[in-house]
Amino acid sequence: MESNVLLVVVMSVAPLVAITLGCVLPALVEGKAVLKALEAMARQPEVADEIRTTLIVSLAMLETTAIYVLLVCLILLFANPLLALLAT
Amino acid sequence: MEGIFPHEVFQIFGIPIRDTVLHTWIMMGVFILLAYLFNRYSRLRPRAWQMPFEAVVEFAVKLVEDMIGSHVERHLPLIGTLVIFIASANLLGIFPFLSSPTRDINTTFALAVAVLFTVHYYGVRQHGGKGYLKHLMQPNAVVFVLDLIGQMSRTLSLTLRLFGNVIASEMIVAVIFVLVPAGAAIPLQLLGMFTGLLQAYVFAVLTCTYIKSAVANSSSNGDTDKTQFTSLEKE
Numbered sequence: 001m002e003s004n005v006l007l008v009v010v011m012s013v014a015p016l017v018a019i020t021l022g023c024v025l026p027a028l029v030e031g032k033a034v035l036k037a038l039e040a041m042a043r044q045p046e047v048a049d050e051i052r053t054t055l056i057v058s059l060a061m062l063e064t065t066a067i068y069v070l071l072v073c074l075i076l077l078f079a080n081p082l083l084a085l086l087a088t
Numbered sequence: 089m090e091g092i093f094p095h096e097v098f099q100i101f102g103i104p105i106r107d108t109v110l111h112t113w114i115m116m117g118v119f120i121l122l123a124y125l126f127n128r129y130s131r132l133r134p135r136a137w138q139m140p141f142e143a144v145v146e147f148a149v150k151l152v153e154d155m156i157g158s159h160v161e162r163h164l165p166l167i168g169t170l171v172i173f174i175a176s177a178n179l180l181g182i183f184p185f186l187s188s189p190t191r192d193i194n195t196t197f198a199l200a201v202a203v204l205f206t207v208h209y210y211g212v213r214q215h216g217g218k219g220y221l222k223h224l225m226q227p228n229a230v231v232f233v234l235d236l237i238g239q240m241s242r243t244l245s246l247t248l249r250l251f252g253n254v255i256a257s258e259m260i261v262a263v264i265f266v267l268v269p270a271g272a273a274i275p276l277q278l279l280g281m282f283t284g285l286l287q288a289y290v291f292a293v294l295t296c297t298y299i300k301s302a303v304a305n306s307s308s309n310g311d312t313d314k315t316q317f318t319s320l321e322k323e
Contacts, residue, residue, distance in 0.1 A: 053154065053293065056289070056290060057293050057297065060249065060290040063249070067248055067253065068252075070252050070256055071252050
């Protein structure tokens with residue numbers, strides 16, 4: 001009984017920690033990318049369209065890492081394969 | 089929370105049909121009808137109702153022109169279909185009794201696999217079978233092996249990016265709706281719509297870059313016939 005409680009606590013806390021780290025780090029890096037792109041756009045407005053397209057594509061790439069974390073968290077919360085161990 | 093994940097509605101000859109597939113069919117029916125009506129009633133001098141349709145087509149044409157640059161007519165069907173399908177699939181969830189087909193991972197995986205094969209089709213069509221193989225092994229054969237891994241991961245990332253974004257926005261709306269029923273979910277719903285449109289754009293742009301790398305001229309004759317579609321526009 002005691003170990004079950006511990007397991008539930010760990011399984012609740014682990015996705016929280018994961019999603020926190022997985023949101024903060026990509027957000028910082030994306031902010032850096034946007035900052036640089038804005039600086040470049042301000043300096044050279046004539047290539048702004050080109051920079052914007054590249055920025056969106058690279059932001060999507062960076063965003064993917066956060067999405068991976070989110071998917072792992074969803075699996076942990078809703079479709080956890082380890083819970084089968086608990087039932088036996 | 090259970091309503092977010094796709095569930096089985098009925099079976100056809102033992103094949104289970106999920107609600108996302110059903111909603112995809114409804115969407116396809118509406119689009120086929122719209123395309124038929126547009127072809128039948130569109131005029132060279134457009135009336136007001138014709139403008140939104142032309143705006144969508146012009147958006148796709150501009151995207152292909154900017155990102156690929158060559159053979160716009162050849163690449164337009166794939167990119168245009170992706171933009172229209174994904175954007176409307178992401179926005180389908182705002183209608184009552186309907187839900188986004190893209191919140192099922194099978195839908196997005198099907199789209200990504202279609203992109204994977206079509207990119208190689210365009211590459212073979214541009215370079216010829218042998219030439220495309222040579223194009224893939226550009227500096228040496230080791231690159232080809234690395235490229236295979238790259239193909240896998242790009243398909244996986246296309247799948248998971250679209251799926252993750254859609255399911256995340258739907259889930260946030262559902263959670264807020266459970267906590268605060270009256271109106272609080274509307275701004276998040278708007279954010280979800282914006283994300284859906286942006287993801288459609290991103291999917292199309294990424295497909296364009298993949299096609300561009302597949303059809304790029306590795307040898308010196310780098311002439312692009314950008315005039316091909318503009319001449320068609322003048323008619």
